[in-house]
Amino acid sequence: MKVGSNLEKVLTSGYFxxxxxxxxxxxxxxxxxxxxxxxxxxxxxxxxxTDNQTAIVRMSSISVGIMLLQLGLEPTIQMTxxxxxxxxxxxxLLGAAAHGVKNxxxxxxxxxxxxxxxxxxxxxxLDSIQLIQMVKTMRDEKKFACGxxxxxxxxxxxxxxxxxFADPFDYRPYRLAKxxxxxxxxxxxxxxxxxxxxxxxxxxxxxxxxxxxxxILAGVGPIKSVGMARYMQTSxxxxxxxxxxxxxxxxxxxxxxxxxxxxxxxxxxxxxxxxPGVAGVHVMAIEWExxxxxxxxxxxxxxxxxx
Amino acid sequence: xxxxxxxxxxxIKALIAPYHRILILGCGTCVTISFAGGEKEVGLLASSxxxxxxxxxxxxxxxxxxxxxxxxxxFIDAVAEQIQQADAVLxxxxxxxxxxxxxxxxxxxxxxxxxxxxxxxxxxxxxxxxRCRACGDCILGLxxxxxxxxxxxxxxxxxxxxxxxxxxxxxxxxxDCAWQxxxxxxxxxGQLDRLAALMxxxxxxxxxxxxxxxxxxxxxxx
Ligand code: SF4
Ligand code: SF4
Numbered sequence: 001m002k003v004g005s006n007l008e009k010v011l012t013s014g015y016f017x018x019x020x021x022x023x024x025x026x027x028x029x030x031x032x033x034x035x036x037x038x039x040x041x042x043x044x045x046x047x048x049x050t051d052n053q054t055a056i057v058r059m060s061s062i063s064v065g066i067m068l069l070q071l072g073l074e075p076t077i078q079m080t081x082x083x084x085x086x087x088x089x090x091x092x093l094l095g096a097a098a099h100g101v102k103n104x105x106x107x108x109x110x111x112x113x114x115x116x117x118x119x120x121x122x123x124x125x126l127d128s129i130q131l132i133q134m135v136k137t138m139r140d141e142k143k144f145a146c147g148x149x150x151x152x153x154x155x156x157x158x159x160x161x162x163x164x165f166a167d168p169f170d171y172r173p174y175r176l177a178k179x180x181x182x183x184x185x186x187x188x189x190x191x192x193x194x195x196x197x198x199x200x201x202x203x204x205x206x207x208x209x210x211x212x213x214x215x216i217l218a219g220v221g222p223i224k225s226v227g228m229a230r231y232m233q234t235s236x237x238x239x240x241x242x243x244x245x246x247x248x249x250x251x252x253x254x255x256x257x258x259x260x261x262x263x264x265x266x267x268x269x270x271x272x273x274x275x276p277g278v279a280g281v282h283v284m285a286i287e288w289e290x291x292x293x294x295x296x297x298x299x300x301x302x303x304x305x306x307x
Numbered sequence: 308x309x310x311x312x313x314x315x316x317x318x319i320k321a322l323i324a325p326y327h328r329i330l331i332l333g334c335g336t337c338v339t340i341s342f343a344g345g346e347k348e349v350g351l352l353a354s355s356x357x358x359x360x361x362x363x364x365x366x367x368x369x370x371x372x373x374x375x376x377x378x379x380x381x382f383i384d385a386v387a388e389q390i391q392q393a394d395a396v397l398x399x400x401x402x403x404x405x406x407x408x409x410x411x412x413x414x415x416x417x418x419x420x421x422x423x424x425x426x427x428x429x430x431x432x433x434x435x436x437x438r439c440r441a442c443g444d445c446i447l448g449l450x451x452x453x454x455x456x457x458x459x460x461x462x463x464x465x466x467x468x469x470x471x472x473x474x475x476x477x478x479x480x481x482x483d484c485a486w487q488x489x490x491x492x493x494x495x496x497g498q499l500d501r502l503a504a505l506m507x508x509x510x511x512x513x514x515x516x517x518x519x520x521x522x523x524x525x526x527x528x529x
Binding site: 032081082086108109111114120123125126128129130133134145161162163167168171174175177178181184190237238 | 421460461462463464465466467468469470471472473474477478486487490491502503506507508509511
């Protein structure tokens, strides 16, 4: 056990993990957090809090993480390389750890061009792999990026993201290996709709023995409408939404689409559970958090283990 | 070479508005090759400004000149007299040329007529692309001769981001993903194993983060 977070305990005990996601508001309203937290509490092993997702300014991931701790949920904070240089990242992480945050997802971050401040300067002092390495060095060697030592180190269960559907496809498992070599303890994948392609990716991952070196959580998420499915299919970089996913939603009456989306998500989870090497699922239902308990119930993942 | 683009005419007009005698000064090197500020562009810009000035009932006087390189003292001194006669110099050189003029002629108003855009090359006639950001610590030897600092939108050092698809960059689908290019080159060279090595944190102090840079070659000083 490296840090003893609930997520780490669930995974090391061999349970199939289920984590959720919470998108902070574009305002200073703590009520939104309380409401969303109440929808997820007790249904997931940890809750990811996005860090200015899609480069849109929102309440900070760390501050929401602290609120979740107070509300009795386990947070996984996110940290991107887009907005902070190595000084800012390290100081924020010291603070997060001092507040009791134990899980951290390290990301490069969506380019500022896609967000609501497209003229901002992007930082990118480090890339996500260097960020992982820096956090690991802080935790395991008690050293800052510059090599200086510290008394009390921040202890994080280190997560990283991987998109099995991006190009070059052949390189993706090796990139995963690089993240693990840098220090990733767990991986969250991009949303999976193309299960056969993900299976192929996982086969390669297992051939390299990577599933034994870190926990791989498959990203899943319900689709609300046919329009959203089409949008994800055509306009989101790095997303792979096969036609049958859209067709299934199209095949039901309009007022049934949301219900079908939830069922479809649960079915994908059941398929993914059968794939060797997958240690859990990460359910991303941003602005639709109330769907999460139903999805997990349908997928047979409730109640969550007490560890 | 340094690539530049002429500023919009409205912006140029606003810049020169307070002045009467204006010298439009081109440069015969980089901006000539990028079709932004050579002799030809000086002529074209002077004609449009003359017409605009006449139509708006002003009587501005535009002189034209082009030197071989605006970033070297001896070349700008060749037009010292014309510079002295002007109220303002509208330079069509890169930002280096503009500053060379400002430094050499401390009492003269010097205005930029182009936006200095990047260090790059023409890949086909009329298509200019960025290739280098002068980071001060070249890593092309590790990346198959393709620069991830200048050509990856997030200057990633350890492989492609999750948005690389069909060889294109997620940030600008008109551009190739630098990491796809690096991957393909290393594959051809039989050096894919290089991608396994973790690239150390970059030393940005050699880039502009270390403050303005200076090279002193003692062996060459007089
Ligand atoms: S690594 Fe630096 S010096 Fe080399 S091409 Fe790229 S930006 Fe230029
Ligand atoms: S798509 Fe390629 S070039 Fe564009 S940001 Fe990602 S890795 Fe860099």
